[in-house]
Amino acid sequence: MNGEDQAAVISAVLAGSRLLVAIAARSLGAVGDRVTLPQFRMLVVLSGHGETKLVTMAELLDVNSSTAMRMADRLAAAGLVVREVNPMNRRESLMRLTDEGRRIVDQVTARRRDEIAAIVSRMSPAERQALISAMAAFNEAGGEPAAPTPEAGSHPLGWPDA
């Protein structure tokens, strides 16, 4: 492999990484007063996963169950999620988004897509086409699924791109 190509591509990817992370951080700013980043991640999981029990949520977020527990408590107190015992298994308590919680997820997701759209709209059609191919190849090489319709919450880890 060409060493200069290697260095150039790593630099380019690192720079892109910084840009994307900054976008993700900004996109949360709109609701930053109402939810924290960890809380938003939980909302995203619920958005894509439907009713979820605590242990599953903790695994999806990669946090301790006690952490997920208290986050759920706070979101419930804020009226963004509701929790109720599973009638099928009284050990479990399922949580799901309220309308208000879903509104927040939609709001942030729309904002991030808008930001990305604004950037790619400043690229030429040829550049856009090249970006699709290049990112697809990169994602493929990175082991991520092609993600046919990567809507919010579809990621197994529940990362809201932040």
Place this chain on the structure above:
Amino acid sequence: MNGEDQAAVISAVLAGSRLLVAIAARSLGAVGDRVTLPQFRMLVVLSGHGETKLVTMAELLDVNSSTAMRMADRLAAAGLVVREVNPMNRRESLMRLTDEGRRIVDQVTARRRDEIAAIVSRMSPAERQALISAMAAFNEAGGEPAAPTPEAGSHPLGWPDA
């Protein structure tokens, strides 16, 4: 603009964003026992910025000065940074990396570059070349500088890509 292209490129970029964030998170795992993510961000800033006073650090990290204050305290207690009053201005106290602190930054940076390198090495030379161009165009359109040598800590916000 072609609407399908638009949707495709946004999807591709979102997927790439998730992959890059996951890489950044993994790259910190190696030292996760010694420093937290916020602490690592502070180390990265010091790595690229040299001696830094508290208020400047708080601005670079986009946190309150009291938050930066206590983080600096903990890093100093851990032996990763040192703090001393600025002889030129006794109001200010400058902090800088110790050798141990710099070692941690280098370790994480190397790990992340290795992970990216591993991915791009699975791409064909043509794909690599296309990725360089496409990411450069994306970064350009996103307003980020071309970053001739984007080493750790060069980012003004001090984001360690996470």
Place this chain on the structure above:
DNA sequence: CCACATTCTTGCAGTATGCAACATTAGTGA
């Protein structure tokens, strides 16, 4: 019924975060 696993919950400790108040130091103008 008993032993075991699963699930949720709570206690404890440490870290991150912001706001507000305060002390110290520097600069500035009368």
Place this chain on the structure above:
DNA sequence: TCACTAATGTTGCATACTGCAAGAATGTGG
């Protein structure tokens, strides 16, 4: 020189995130 203002660091207070460990409630298999 003296007062006023600004910059800087520091601390108190409150809240949120985090993991570990222990316990309670529930289900499962024998």
